[in-house]
Amino acid sequence: MRALFALCPAAMLLVPLSPAVAAEKGLIIRAGEMVSEPFIDAAKAGPVTANQPVTIVEKRGGWTNVESGGRKGWVRTLNIRLEAGARPAGSTGQVASLRTGSSGRTVTTGVKGLDENDIRNATPDMAQVAQLSSLVVSPAEAQANAAQSGLHEQQVAYLDKGKTKEKGK
Amino acid sequence: MSGRCIRAALTVALASLCLPAASAFAQIPDIGGIINAAKGAKKLGDSFRKISDEEEVKIGGDLAGIVLGAAPLANDPAGQHYVSRLGQWLAMHSDRPTLPWKFGIIDTDDFNAFSTPGGYVLISRGLLDDMHNEAELAGVLSHEIAHVVRKHHLQALQTSLRDSAVGDFKDYIGGPGGLAGQFASALVNAGKDMFVRGLDRNDEYEADRMAVVIAARAGYSPYGLGGVLQTLSAVPESKGFALMYKTHPLPVDRLERLDIAMGTRLDGYEGLVDDLPSFVALRAPPPPPPPALAAPVKKGKRRQ
Numbered sequence: 432m433r434a435l436f437a438l439c440p441a442a443m444l445l446v447p448l449s450p451a452v453a454a455e456k457g458l459i460i461r462a463g464e465m466v467s468e469p470f471i472d473a474a475k476a477g478p479v480t481a482n483q484p485v486t487i488v489e490k491r492g493g494w495t496n497v498e499s500g501g502r503k504g505w506v507r508t509l510n511i512r513l514e515a516g517a518r519p520a521g522s523t524g525q526v527a528s529l530r531t532g533s534s535g536r537t538v539t540t541g542v543k544g545l546d547e548n549d550i551r552n553a554t555p556d557m558a559q560v561a562q563l564s565s566l567v568v569s570p571a572e573a574q575a576n577a578a579q580s581g582l583h584e585q586q587v588a589y590l591d592k593g594k595t596k597e598k599g600k
Numbered sequence: 601m602s603g604r605c606i607r608a609a610l611t612v613a614l615a616s617l618c619l620p621a622a623s624a625f626a627q628i629p630d631i632g633g634i635i636n637a638a639k640g641a642k643k644l645g646d647s648f649r650k651i652s653d654e655e656e657v658k659i660g661g662d663l664a665g666i667v668l669g670a671a672p673l674a675n676d677p678a679g680q681h682y683v684s685r686l687g688q689w690l691a692m693h694s695d696r697p698t699l700p701w702k703f704g705i706i707d708t709d710d711f712n713a714f715s716t717p718g719g720y721v722l723i724s725r726g727l728l729d730d731m732h733n734e735a736e737l738a739g740v741l742s743h744e745i746a747h748v749v750r751k752h753h754l755q756a757l758q759t760s761l762r763d764s765a766v767g768d769f770k771d772y773i774g775g776p777g778g779l780a781g782q783f784a785s786a787l788v789n790a791g792k793d794m795f796v797r798g799l800d801r802n803d804e805y806e807a808d809r810m811a812v813v814i815a816a817r818a819g820y821s822p823y824g825l826g827g828v829l830q831t832l833s834a835v836p837e838s839k840g841f842a843l844m845y846k847t848h849p850l851p852v853d854r855l856e857r858l859d860i861a862m863g864t865r866l867d868g869y870e871g872l873v874d875d876l877p878s879f880v881a882l883r884a885p886p887p888p889p890p891p892a893l894a895a896p897v898k899k900g901k902r903r904q
Contacts, residue, residue: 457830460856471864492823493867509826509859512852513834545671545708545724546843547796555665555788559672563664563704563720566673566684570697573689580878582819583871584693590809593861 455487457497457511465504469494476504484514653718655773656754657700660718662784663753663791667706667714667722674707674725682882686734687721687741693817694742694749694810703741711832712844714795715744717753726840729883732827733875738815739825746810752803753794760790798847808854809861821874822866829855 459479466473469491479485485497485506495508577584651659673680687703699719706714709726721744723737731737747753772783798804812822832851835841848854 460852460859492821493862493864507859508823509855509862511830512855513830515834543671543708543710544840545706545710545712547846549670550666550792550795550843553666553670553792555662556669556672557661557665559668560661560665560720562673563668563702563722564700566680566704567700567702568681568685568688570688570692573685573692576685577689577819580876582689582873584819585817585869585872587813587816587866587869589813590861590865592805592809592857593863 456514457485457487457495458514459483459485459506460510460512463506463510465497465502465506467504469496469505473505477502479504479506485511487511651754651773653699656751657718658773659757659787660716660720660748660753662787663716663794664702664714664720664722666788666791666795667716671706671708671710671724674705676705676725678882679705679728682879683723683728683737683741686737687745690738690742690814690818691719691745693814694745696749699748701745710840710843711835713740713744715747715753716791717748717751717757719748721745721748727828730831732831733824734879735815735821735824735872735874736827737824737879738818738820739811739822740828742811742814742818743807743825745814746807747799747803749810750803750806752799752807755803756794756797756799757787757790760793761786796843796847801849804848805854805857808858812858812862812866816866816869816872819872821872822862824874826855826858829858 459481462478462480464478465476467476468474479499483499485499487495488498488503489496490508493508494505495511496503496505497511683705684703688701691697691699691701696719701719701721703721703723705725705728706722708724710724711727711730713721713723713727715721721741723740723744727740728737731740769783772781772787808825811825815824816822829851832841832844833855849857
């Protein structure tokens with residue numbers, strides 16, 4: 432058992448944390464007010480300005496709890512961009528060849544890209560199109576899986592462009 | 601932008617004149633070219649407006665062949681099935697639920713997703729691998745579904761094809777399939793233009809607004825797409841993102857537009873999910889339990 436306990440902390444370090452958690456750094460997109468709780472009518476918790484750096488503490492749907500200059504508050508999730516290079520260690524992408532095993536794949540050695548020239552030089556591959564067609568899942572299977580997964584369908588109306596007080600768009 | 605209003609108000613021929621001006625990547629053709637283009641575009645515009653779902657699917661299949669010719673389907677049966685099933689479920693909550701939708705993962709490290717008319721949707725393995733949860737995947741697939749639903753590609757193709765001979769469009773549609781024929785080769789070139797230049801920027805914003813609604817209708821958090829845009833907002837314009845950056849508005853601009861459109865309007869829905877255990881399992885298959893930690897101890901206890 433002693434050996435077990437000794438192993439645990441090391442093992443836990445290997446388990447990737449949820450990539451959306453803490454220590455992400457962001458920048459406010461548009462100036463506005465933080466609120467003290469994740470509700471639109473909650474008490475104001477101080478102003479934020481465009482490009483103000485914040486530390487992301489917690490995300491809760493449309494709201495994100497941030498800390499900046501010793502103050503904490505909630506801002507709209509979509510009003511935050513992430514700071515370049517501030518992505519969590521477990522995430523991939525920036526340099527594909529450094530990809531970790533977080534997606535269950537081994538390290539990629541040769542990076543396969545898809546750029547403008549690849550498209551320009553492509554010869555249409557209709558055998559691949561046929562293969563794509565063979566992947567189709569029936570609506571009945573999709574429906575059954577959604578029910579089994581506990582997904583709750585909603586009636587939601589489409590959005591218009593919306594308006595903002597800061598900028599007329 | 602004024603291009604949208606103008607486009608809605610004027611005739612097909614006039615609109616096709618205005619479209620290039622509204623596009624961020626417009627090239628300004630000479631006057632003679634515009635006049636000739638308008639003649640062709642009117643003819644083709646009429647054709648495209650009247651095409652049936654079947655004709656749209658044929659065009660979409662030929663265009664999907666271009667992307668698949670550049671990056672084939674990933675050899676990942678479980679992933680392909682998962683994306684196909686989710687895509688079908690999302691498409692059932694769009695305005696064109698009965699199209700023969702097809703979804704696939706293409707084998708490239710780049711971050712991108714493509715769609716073509718008639719319901720073809722392709723997402724890159726690189727983008728999929730970097731997602732935080734299933735709501736993000738739902739957001740991206742729904743964005744592509746929205747392009748198909750709103751026929752954004754047909755508008756872009758119409759612009760590209762305006763200088764091409766279009767007389768044999770009917771022969772192409774009525775033909776035996778494959779890519780022979782004048783129209784078919786013009787279509788392939790127009791498709792390549794579309795993939796490297798992108799769609800109208802306003803169409804991208806519209807697809808974002810529709811995507812969050814489709815995702816929520818299907819039971820997913822509408823903030824998944826925003827999560828992907830945040831991920832993209834943090835990366836430099838390095839190689840793996842070049843084509844995506846060239847063909848879409850900047851992620852931060854899309855975030856801002858989406859924030860303004862959504863406000864708190866989609867916050868009140870109960871039971872929407874960010875992730876599902878099946879998605880976590882798909883991407884990070886649990887390693888087999890370490891043999892040292894298993895059986896012997898428990899067995900002994902059970903016997904007592």
